[in-house]
Amino acid sequence: xxxxxxxxxxxxxxxxxxxxxxxxxxxxxxxxxxxxxxxxxxxxxxxxxxxxxxxxxxxxxxxxxxxxxxxxxxxxxxxxxxxxxxxxxxxxxxxxxxxxxxxxxxxxxxxxxxxxxxxxxxxxxxxxxxxxxxxxxxxxxxxxxxxxxxxxxxxxxxxxxxxxxxxxxxxxxxxxxxxxxxxxxxxxxxxxxxxxxxxxxxxxxxxxxxxxxxxxxxxxxxxxxxxxxxxxxxxxxxxxxxxxxxxxxxxxxxxxxxxxxxxxxxxxxxxxxxxxxxxxxxxxxxxxxxxxxxxxxxxxxxxxxxxxxxxxxxxxxxxxxxxxxxxxxxxxxxxxxxxxxxx
Amino acid sequence: xxxxxxxxxxxxxxxxxxxxxxxxxxxxxxxxxxxxxxxxxxxxxxxxxxxxxxxxxxxxxxxxxxxxxxxxxxxxxxxxxxxxxxxxxxxxxxxxxxxxxxxxxxxxxxxxxxxxxxxxxxxxxxxxxxxxxxxxxxxxxxxxxxxxxxxxxxxxxxxxxxxxxxxxxxxxxxxxxxxxxxxxxxxxxxxxxxxxxxxxxxxxxxxxxxxxxxxxxxxxxxxxxxxxxxxxxxxxxxxxxxxxxxxxxxxxxxxxxxxxxxxxxxxxxxxxxxxxxxxxxxxxxxxxx
Numbered sequence: 001x002x003x004x005x006x007x008x009x010x011x012x013x014x015x016x017x018x019x020x021x022x023x024x025x026x027x028x029x030x031x032x033x034x035x036x037x038x039x040x041x042x043x044x045x046x047x048x049x050x051x052x053x054x055x056x057x058x059x060x061x062x063x064x065x066x067x068x069x070x071x072x073x074x075x076x077x078x079x080x081x082x083x084x085x086x087x088x089x090x091x092x093x094x095x096x097x098x099x100x101x102x103x104x105x106x107x108x109x110x111x112x113x114x115x116x117x118x119x120x121x122x123x124x125x126x127x128x129x130x131x132x133x134x135x136x137x138x139x140x141x142x143x144x145x146x147x148x149x150x151x152x153x154x155x156x157x158x159x160x161x162x163x164x165x166x167x168x169x170x171x172x173x174x175x176x177x178x179x180x181x182x183x184x185x186x187x188x189x190x191x192x193x194x195x196x197x198x199x200x201x202x203x204x205x206x207x208x209x210x211x212x213x214x215x216x217x218x219x220x221x222x223x224x225x226x227x228x229x230x231x232x233x234x235x236x237x238x239x240x241x242x243x244x245x246x247x248x249x250x251x252x253x254x255x256x257x258x259x260x261x262x263x264x265x266x267x268x269x270x271x272x273x274x275x276x277x278x279x280x281x282x283x284x285x286x287x288x289x290x291x292x293x294x295x296x297x298x299x300x301x302x303x304x305x306x307x308x309x310x311x312x313x314x315x316x317x318x319x320x321x322x323x324x325x326x327x328x329x330x331x332x333x334x335x336x337x338x339x340x341x342x343x
Numbered sequence: 344x345x346x347x348x349x350x351x352x353x354x355x356x357x358x359x360x361x362x363x364x365x366x367x368x369x370x371x372x373x374x375x376x377x378x379x380x381x382x383x384x385x386x387x388x389x390x391x392x393x394x395x396x397x398x399x400x401x402x403x404x405x406x407x408x409x410x411x412x413x414x415x416x417x418x419x420x421x422x423x424x425x426x427x428x429x430x431x432x433x434x435x436x437x438x439x440x441x442x443x444x445x446x447x448x449x450x451x452x453x454x455x456x457x458x459x460x461x462x463x464x465x466x467x468x469x470x471x472x473x474x475x476x477x478x479x480x481x482x483x484x485x486x487x488x489x490x491x492x493x494x495x496x497x498x499x500x501x502x503x504x505x506x507x508x509x510x511x512x513x514x515x516x517x518x519x520x521x522x523x524x525x526x527x528x529x530x531x532x533x534x535x536x537x538x539x540x541x542x543x544x545x546x547x548x549x550x551x552x553x554x555x556x557x558x559x560x561x562x563x564x565x566x567x568x569x570x571x572x573x574x575x576x577x578x579x580x581x582x583x584x585x586x587x588x589x590x591x592x593x594x595x596x597x598x599x600x601x602x603x604x605x606x607x608x609x610x611x612x613x614x615x616x617x618x619x620x621x622x623x624x625x626x627x628x629x630x631x632x
Contacts, residue, residue, distance in 0.1 A: 048538070075535070083554075
């Protein structure tokens with residue numbers, strides 16, 4: 001393990017208590033809602049926020065006893081914070097200079113980093129003359145130029161417009177793959193986290209609520225927040241063999257489990273009927289339409305009743321079934337499209 | 344003429360008609376007449392501030408101005424004023440910028456008290472400042488006694504004394520201005536520099552100082568202008584010796600008793616320098632970014 005940390009930061013009405021382990025070459029994304037403590041955790045790793053407890057060990061040496069400037073870190077800030085009075089080249093050369101390189105060596109290092117991020121021709125530009133995407137790449141080059149062992153990225157793509165973000169994200173992914181130290185990335189965008197990170201750590205109210213590879217997290221959400229992020233319906237139920245009871249609805253599932261379980265299924269797997277369909281009473285319940293909204297090419301129906309569920313149907317189905325808010329309706333989900341796992 | 348333009352949203356033809364006077368484009372403020380209760384005192388204040396300066400121009404001996412300006416006493420006093428004000432400003436920069444940084448960035452007990460103490464020379468009558476300087480740095484003063492016996496250094500009634508008196512009075516202007524700039528500066532740039540491995544000193548001189556440069560320059564100009572006009576502390580602590588401690592304001596005061604026309608000429612020179620400074624301050628630093 002390269003980074004081993006337990007971060008405890010106490011503030012009035014807020015407590016962050018977070019265990020974090022990141023391998024060399026691994027990219028870990030801290031994902032969570034606003035105010036969950038992601039940025040505080042990142043700033044604590046950088047030494048910009050003092051720990052009230054815990055420790056930070058990087059490659060076996062304690063980091064938490066060092067001031068920020070003595071930590072072998074590189075940080076990319078949400079709005080980049082490029083020094084406005086320095087050229088792109090001198091911004092990138094700043095780190096190497098601080099680490100004792102001569103002016104010409106630092107500039108040579110900076111020039112090679114600017115080449116790597118594809119900005120060689122902008123080396124003389126002041127930050128205000130750079131586009132958002134260019135500034136982001138200069139910020140990344142600046143953070144990497146001093147050769148950090150721990151790279152910290154705070155919402156690195158949040159300040160970019162949607163089109164630039166796509167392009168910069170794939171570049172960033174390539175640079176992160178080339179970086180051999182530990183990387184911790186903070187984001188509230190699940191897609192960004194899944195594309196960029198090898199492992200997700202989901203934080204809510206200052207503590208880790210779930211972690212795993214993006215595939216695991218996307219498939220097996222463990223909190224409502226994560227389920228919303230990955231776009232699944234999530235319910236807690238009780239399993240008995242291949243049956244799961246959620247509220248008073250009985251589901252047939254593929255997994256053989258016992259005890260408390262999570263049951264997840266996609267809104268697209270939910271089918272709606274005006275009258276009670278024939279067949280088994282399982283995976284079927286009566287619901288009230290609470291709301292109808294546009295969702296991509298489909299229409300999302302929010303159902304209330306014995307369980308609250310989101311269902312995605314086509315606009316044609318909305319017309320055929322004549323769906324209106326307040327209406328009673330039957331909802332069903334196929335057993336093969338549910339996924340149950342121990343809670 | 345004093346009626347503000349009524350509601351701007353309607354009647355573009357009307358605003359076109361009065362656009363020639365340059366007031367038509369002002370959209371802000373509620374409609375209605377400007378209250379005379381405010382306008383009359385405002386006009387009186389304006390006249391009160393500008394009239395004496397106009398008087399200076401009216402009464403100036405324009406015909407003999409050139410020869411009077413070329414008189415050696417005038418040039419000597421002007422040179423001394425410029426040199427001492429500049430040296431005082433350099434001294435204030437060397438000591439005042441660090442003081443401002445400590446006040447803005449270091450949390451220590453009694454910081455509020457220190458900040459209050461720094462501003463005392465602002466409200467202290469300069470003559471009192473001069474007396475205080477004499478008591479401490481005078482030949483028989485608390486520190487001056489020791490300076491005299493140990494190093495043979497005498498400060499009062501010397502050009503160095505002038506610089507010290509001016510710096511004493513002018514430094515608060517610089518400290519307050521720089522501290523304000525430091526407090527307004529985005530601390531996150533300093534954090535970014537720290538994550539790149541910069542020590543606090545490197546952060547200060549490579550990031551903080553360039554970012555607050557406009558504030559430092561504005562403070563230095565104010566400080567210089569205050570030093571240039573210094574009278575009370577200078578005449579008390581450094582005396583009034585032509586060529587050594589007689590700066591422009593002192594020369595003006597002296598000339599007023601013997602040769603009023605010379606006083607007017609000297610005053611005009613100071614007025615010109617002041618306006619020049621004010622203009623450069625406004626154009627280059629105060630209104631930019």
